[in-house]
Amino acid sequence: MNKKKSFLSIWRKKYSPPIFLLGLLTLLCLSKSYAQETKIKVTITLKNSDLPTAIEQLRKETDVNFYYSKEELKNHKIKAAKFTGRPLVEIVQELLKGTNLEIMERDNSISIRAKQAKTESLRSNNLQTRAQVKTVNATVLDEDGLKLERVTVSAKPQANFSTSTDQNGMFILKLPDTVTELTFSLVGYKSLSLSVASIQASEYIHLKREQSDLEEVVVVGYGAQKKQSLVGAVETIKPSELKTTSSSFTSSFAGKIAGVVAVQKSGEPGADGANFWIRGVSSFAGNINPLIILDGVEINMQILNSIPPEVIDQFSVLKDATATALFGTRGANGVLVITTKSGKNLERMNINVRLEGGTSSHTQKMKMVDGVTYMNMFNEAIKAREINGNYKPRFTQDKIDGTAQGLNADIFPNVNWYETLFKPYTHNENVNVNVTGGASKLNYFVNGSFFNENGLFNTIEKRYKNNINHRRYNLQSNVSANLTSTTTLGVKVNAIFRELYGPEVSSNNLYYSTLTASPIAFPLTFPALNGEDYTLFGTASGPYAQGYYPNPYADLVKGYQETFNTTTLGIVDLNQKLDFILPGLKFKALASFNNYSNTRVSRSFKPHYFAVDKWSINKDGVYDYTLASMGEPGQTALSTSSGAGGERKFNYQLSMDYSVSLQNRHNINAMVLYHQNQYNNNMPGNSLLAVLPQREQGLAGRLTYNYQDTYFTEFNFGYNGSENFKKGNRFGFFPSIAAGYIVSNESFFKDWNETVSLLKVRGSYGLVGNDRINARFPYITNVDLNSKGYTFGYDFNNTLSGPNVTLLGNEDAQWEIGRKANVGFELGIKNEFTLVADVFREDRSNIFMQRRIIPSHLGLGAILPYANIGKVRNQGLDFTLDYHTKLSDDFNISTRGTFTYVVNKLLDRDEPQQKEPYLSEIGLPLNSIRGLVAEGLFSSIEEINGWAKSTYEPDIRPGDIKYKDLNGDNVIDDNDKMVIGNPTIPQMIYGFGMSLVYRKLGVSFNFQGAGNSSLMMGDIHPFDKNEHNVMQFIGDNYWQESNPDVHALYPRLDNEANAHNRQSSTFWLRDASFIRLKDVELSYNFRMFRLYLAATNLFRISSFKNWDPELGGGSGLSYPLQRTARFGVQFNFN
Structure with a gap:
């Protein structure tokens, strides 16, 4: 049968090559040289x-x-x-x-x-005869891997032997054996002395720029500042520390950035990004996600996850009010600021290539019992709940014996659905190429990448591909032109093309159905008995709406879905120096356009389901059986559905910046900026609200002052408006103030500077806002003119249509307000050890929520009004430890550790008065778990009769869960539920890692951990009306009449939902803390390339063993996290 080619395959073949050829042509055009x-x-x-x-x-x-x-x-x-x-x-x-x-x-x-005195490599031939001559050669590079020319190379202890590097950064020296050390020096770089032996072994020498950590420039809100002048809480990390094997950039955040709480809930290709919050969660109703800024423009999570680490120049997390107040109503949840790399003025373009391939597998397989154990436990569950001896087993002994003996796989199936539908591993590929170059008038940085990853579904049917496949193409092009000596024009383009191919049924649903399906009800498929040209999918009569069991394999292969989306972000900025008006004055204008488009096509057929109708054994011992068609007849033809969506955003900014230094002591900087944003839905449909654009505008300002780089003050403000609120109530003012003091820069501290290289204290306080309150135009009352209206009459049988209020507006509605305070401390020891620690607190108020204390007899029902009345307090600490040292000329070591501890509590939620104090939410953490307190399992009927009565289930038996009667009313009900365990979002995140470099060999590793977090197991219960399978940990340890262990991990079995045992309680509560080896890498450097072998998620230490605790509560039956192994090579050409 001829198959039509999909749109995506045609697009790949027809358009991918021209796009990459266009990119190559752009590079060739940009490589033109200009005068120096x-x-x-x-x-x-x-x-x-x-x-x-x-x-x-x-x-x-x-x-x-x-x-x-x-x-x-x-x-x-x-x-x-x-x-x-x-x-x-x-x-x-x-x-x-x-x-x-x-x-x-x-x-x-x-x-x-x-001026350098000219020297010779060898003074005379006599010297050559007195000492044995050796040749030393190497290449000298800077921190970015670029070759350094004219580096002075001199010998020790005989300084008369020297040379300098050529245009390729190379040098050759002939030296006598008496020379044991060489010194490398270049103006603007730190001098470096190395032993001759280590130079001969390493081949590459790296010089660092002569710039202390304090002189490092850090990207902040709408600009950049020297690190030493920062008085706000800003966390920076090198982009190389955020390498990831996943297609999602955020999967590398956890444990590496102090102040960031990150958890990864899925390992599905294309959907494995982490959820992350800056300093935890401070709202229960509004938006809790941080603001993400790329090159000065707000972006969404999808763009962030698609950024290759190779394009990132600087990465900063803005945590306190001083750092985020500039963003006004958008800065309450913290800000992530990223800048991409720019071109450099180079004699030759620099090309970097990374090729990588690897495999991935599930970090943990979910184990289920086999078919024989399943049937025995099912029968036991029925007997455990029998009444008056009326016991009728679900499965006969013949069925159990036939399955155990494997007599016939069609009549006595015993299917391991997991092993059948999932492969043990899959493969992934990643390619990244970037080019850096430029000249006096123009410079450029262009990066192209391709990422291909596959899922683990094992497709036996070969009619079309059903496994998950995610392909992503990235192009980042940054070009900057010096129009004049004072005018610079920059153009940045970020293009992302994503193809996602997979089953028509969602992967999470497939994973769930695979692991809950009965192992003995039916086989995957039946053989074609009458020459059918279609697949006969197995099933059996069952308690489902359609009358038969769903077949997970049929769900996997019955169709597929392909999604194609594109994101294009274009930024143009103009920078103009205005020194002719006032020295130090600058002007900047920026405009950006961001467009996202998405298309989806789904194709599927209706499977042919069959079940064994009758069977027998003939005289030869061969099983004969007939099949009965189940449900509506299947179809082989594919039906098609499709959809499309998209959005576009505009951003404009105008700013003035002024810097001046008076008497080399008083350093002043001032900045004021106007910004305006607009969002449009490309496919609004018939929704009136979706048709209307969303707009924001505002002013931002910053004023900084420092005296002799020792005393620092900073004032910031954001003045923002949103059309989401009523006119006259749309603008808010959000100021902040901060101060800092570098004690180590004082003259009286000089005697300690050799040991204490940095001692700094700082503090800040300010207001921030959050206008993302999950409501559009909340000040407008909504009225449905076509509602069913009202019912009248003696028998309530007369209904008249008419207008109906569906939402009560609040004309005073406005944004959330966060009052943030931060105290920071920074310590440096001998320029090797650094500690940056912060203590913080935020009081979030004006949380927009639906009222709860209005009594129901007022008749408002579901349209209770909304108001800005919620309050939450969030506080904690975070710190980063860095240690870098050189143990010898050949051996370097660096370590980094981060720790974040965040605790929030609810202050006000318009809560009505509760019957018992423990029923109140006030004073307790957000995202808490509420449940009963379990005190083990009942051991006897006498104990049950003497205990409080359950309202959830009248028939309580030994082995059922025993709950504590908190209020002493002799009844177990919802009034006995209290907050138990820790919140579902970890209160503690930490990480530590180390990098060791010995000559050409490098080893690095990172651990990630989470603590003070709980999960509630739910939906893990076997059997019920759908006859779900049994998880192995239940089969290994459950209460039985023959083994009445009151400490068993699972209570008395039941074949139907037992509401008493399935209540949320401490019996099902588990500690979700863990520590895992997040990544490890082994590398070796050659002269022209680098080889590396790396892996992620190698092992995990946790008291919870049933599934990966990072996935959270429930049943754990969602697409698991991935363990990866990869091999790569990196090239550098210039």
């Missing part, structure tokens, strides 16, 4: 000053980087001079006349250093 920026002509007037001051003035005027040592330049004075249209290099050379200094041009930079 250092050759530009400059007009400038210099006053009497020292040389560093003059150089700094030139840097600001030309935007050219200068590298020099202040110690070498500070004693050189210059006289006032005016230069008109002179090349920059000539001006610098003019300033250096009469000094012992020289310049060196490299890329878009000028280095100034003391």
Whole structure:
């Protein structure tokens, strides 16, 4: 039968190659060289000053980087001079006349250093005869892996042997055996001394830029600041620390970022992103997700999960009010700020390639009992609940014996559905290529990636592919052009194409039905007895709406669904220096457009279901049977359904920034920004609200001051408005203030600086808002003019249609308000050990919720009004520990640990007065579990008769759960339920890892842990009317008449839902704490490439064994997390 090609396959073949060819053509166009920026002509007037001051003035005027040592330049004075249209290099050379200094041009930079005396590699042939000569060669790179030219390489202890690296960063030195150490130095980089032996072993030398951690620039809200000037709680992490084997970037967050609480609830390809919250949850009604900013523009979780780590330049988490107040009504839940990489002024373009392949499997297999055990337990469950000796087993002994002996798989099936429908492992591939380059007028960074991952469904039928397949194509293109010496234009494009192919039935439903299906009711399929050209799917008569059992295998293969979505984010920004108006003044304009489109096509057929009707054994011992068709006749033809959706967003920003330093002591920065956003639904349908765009606008401002880089203050504000609220009540003002003090920069602290390299304290307080209250136009009362109206008459048999109020509006509705306070402490020891710790508290008020204290007799029913009355307090601490040291020339070690502890409690939820104090939610954590307190299992009828009576089930027997009567009314009911255990969201998240590098060999690992969290097992119970299978842990340890263990893990069996035993209670409550080896990597560096072997989720330590506790409560029957192993190679060309 000829099959039509899908739209997606046609798209891949026809359009994928042109897109990548277009990207390659773009790179070739961008690789055009321009004149060096250092050759530009400059007009400038210099006053009497020292040389560093003059150089700094030139840097600001030309935007050219200068590298020099202040110690070498500070004693050189210059006289006032005016230069008109002179090349920059000539001006610098003019300033250096009469000094012992020289310049060196490299890329878009000028280095100034003391003149070097010429040396020779070997002074004479006599030396060669006196000592054995050895050749040393290597390549010198910077922290980004780019080759460094003109690095001075000198020998120790004989300094007369020296050379410098060539344009490829390479050097060759012939040395006598007496030379044991080489020193590498380059202006703007930290000098490095290494043993000759280690150099010969490593082949690569890496120099670090001469910039302390405090001088590092950190991205914050609407800008960037030096790390030492930060007074807010901002957590940064290197993008390389967030590597992930998953297609979802957020799956790498847990345990690596202090202040971030992250949990991963699924391992399904394409849907395995983590849920994460910054400093926990502070609202029970409104939006609790953090704001995500990419290159200055708000994005959604799908874009975040699709970002390859290779494109990220900086990654910051803004946690307190000072860091987030700029975002006003959007900043209450914290802000995640990401900037992508930009191009560099290089002589040659730099190309990085990563190729990776691997396998994945479930971290834990859910084990179910076999068919014989299932039948015996089912019969036992019926007998355990028999009344007056009226026992009728569900399965005959012949059925049990036939299944145990494996007489005939069609008549006596014993199906292991898990092993049949799931493969043990699957394969994944990942390719990433990026190109960095540029020249004086134009630079670029372009990244392309392809990610392919597969699910673990085992498709036996080959008519079409039913396994999950997720493919993602990414293109990130960042181009920046220097239009003039003061004007820069940037264009960034992020394009994401996702194909998701899988079964027509959702994977979670398939996983659930696979593990709950009866193992003995029917086989997967029957053989074609009469030459049928279609599959005969097995089933049996059963207590389902359709009259027969669902077949998990039929659900898997009966159809498929393919989804294709595209996301395109374009950003254009213009930066203009306004020094001609006021030195230090800058202007920036930004505009962005984000479009998301989604199409879905589902195709399926109606399976042919059959069940064994009659069977017999002939004289040869062969089983004969006939089949009966079940339900409506099946169909082989595919039916089709489809859908589409999409959205688009616009963002505009205008800002002014001013920086000034007075007397090199008083440093001031001010920024004010206007922003405006608009959201449109591309497929609004007939919904009036969906047709209307959603709009926001506001102002943001920041003022910072520091004195001698020691005393710091900062004021921020956000003034935001939303059309979601009534006119006159749409704008809110959210200010914050903060201060910091670097004690270690004080003159009196100099004696301790060698040991204590950093000692800093800071604090902040401010207001933030949350206007995402899950209600559109809550101030408008909704009236349905076509409702059924009202019922009248003596017998209530007369209904008149008319208007009906469906929602009462609240004209005073507004955003949530968070009042945040933070105190931070930073400590550095010998520039090796760093501790950053914060203690925080937030009081969230104005939570928009439906009233609860209005009595029902007022007649409002389901339309109780909403109001801003909820209150929650959230507090805790988080800290990060870093330790980096060099144990020898060959051995480097670095460690990192994070810890986050967050506790919230409900302060107000408009709660009516409760009968008992423990029934109240006030003062207790959000996401708490409420249930009965179990005190074991009943051991005898006498004990049951002397206990409080259950309202859930009248027939209580030995082996049933014994509950505590909390209120002493001699009745067990919902009034005996209290908050039990810990919240479902962990209150504690921690992680620690280590990286060891010995010469070319590297090893790294990271652990992730969660604590103070509970889960409630539910929907795990076997049998019932649907005759569900039995989980192995139940079959291993349950209460039996023959073994009446009151400490058994499962109570007395029942074949129908026993409401008493299935109440939420401490009997089913489990500790969800765990610690897992999240990732480990072994790597080896060669001259031109790097090989690595890595794995994730290798093992887990937890007291809960039934399923992965990170999946949470319920039955655990959802797509599990994945254990991966992968092999990769990375290349670098330039």
